Amino acid sequence: MDLFEFTGQQGLEESAALQVEFAIADYFDIEAFPPLPDISAATTNADYVDLDDAVITFKAGKHFHRFEASLEYSSYTSQLVGPRGAKSFENMLTIGRTSTGKDMMGFLRANRNRKLVVGFKELGDEQYRILGWDKLAAEVDDGGSETPAEVSGEKLTTIVVRSIYHPTLFIDSIPFTAPE
């Protein structure tokens, strides 16, 4: 991997906060992941993490599922962790919904131990960011549900999805329908 320039006007659509809709897939529903970006062929920094128009291939009848979170209750961090010289990525995605009803409880029950691949976008993003990859599924690290005492309090169900090693990878398109 080479050192590339990073200059000039960037990110005219840059914004904090995430889009409300998340794409959640069962890791074992995926038939094949596309090859990782070819880092020897990169010409910009973005090429190191850009899957471009590659496709994630699902098993028959399987696909990503849409999950609609509440606005401004979801967040994401990607941290470099580990000793100097052996740094790796630790990615944490928090999905929050201001509801604690049976849909949320059922969702937590069904997915608290499931190996996942999750896609999301920041506000202003065109591509999806993917957590979890081949042999490195994302997992639920934390989560829960809270109903405060006051009506003005923060009622919230959250789930924190964690993936390691790879940075979040960028991909143009993901399927919400099954393969043909």
Place this chain on the structure above:
Amino acid sequence: MPTKILDGKYEVVGVKPGKVGTNIGVVDLRHIDEKTAERLVAINMPYIRKVQTPDLGKETKK
């Protein structure tokens, strides 16, 4: 087998026609119009392609 949409001008490949997440948002490939299909083809969205019509132009007379 790819599925033809929009009077056969475009084909959905890789998935059954339905919702896909793309650079321009979540689109339902069963219900897009031709303008959207052209946009998706232009940005190399992998689940759609334009059907190549054979060139019926010049025929040489023997």
